[in-house]
Amino acid sequence: MKKQKSNSWIFLSIVILIYILIFVSKRELFSSSINFFIKVILDIIPVFIFVFILMTFTNYYITPKFVEKHFKERGIKKWFFAIIGGILSTGPIYLWYPFLSELKKKGLNYGIISCFLYNRAIMIPLLPIAIFYFGVEYVLTLSIVMIFMSVIQGKLINRIIKND
């Protein structure tokens, strides 16, 4: 655990070092990257707060027994939950990892997690832009095929990784 923590800080240090080198050699690239970084940070703060609330809620109410009851049952219910949850979830993908990690600790299987993550690619607020470029027919077909493939991916991952 301590090693993982220090690796995270080493990773951040290396990235900061890269930025320092860019600052010295390519000031314009540094400025545009930092501006983009600030924009992303400002955009994700509300999502981060939402994730924090959701994680607290999960930690408090969703016990392993609860997860066992709702997510471990057989059938399409759990897959339906993962698909809808993935499509409706907002914000950058990396903000959801801690939440999913918590759910994993509480017994959620990897297949459901991968199904959730795959369906995050279907972003309802961005669909009008996709339709603008590719048309309704294409976007609808792509969304349906992706939902279908997300379940196949989940099943495949469950077969390969035996859950603890």
Place this chain on the structure above:
Amino acid sequence: MQEKSIKETVIKTGKSLWNLLPMTIGTILLVSLGVNIIPKSFYISLFENHSIFSALIGSLVGSISAGTPITSYIIGGELLEKGISLMAVTAFIVSWVTVGIIQFPIEAKALGKRFTFLRNLSSFVFSIIIAFIIVLILEAIK
């Protein structure tokens, strides 16, 4: 059994997020850099004259790219305008939004290396399969 208090739960959640903070900040910094380093013109030049392997190239480029899905739609739209095949563009868009090479460290930290590797690898393969399926369906509809 003694139930956890709200305060304890909030502290525990805070610690979980704090542990992921350096990796999150580092990832966003890398994404910011990637978005600014790789120009849109790079994608267009890469797809030209690669009709046979365009789906594979589309998947590869989409996998290593970073940015919001909107960027992939804009580039995908430009590629289609340039006459790049729908299969390549679909593989590109799907891998862009489903494969996360840059996010790999943070995902692996939260969910495990094996799962992250399998998820990304299968997402990469699936982006090519989906591209084939989409083209087949759309051709069948027309």
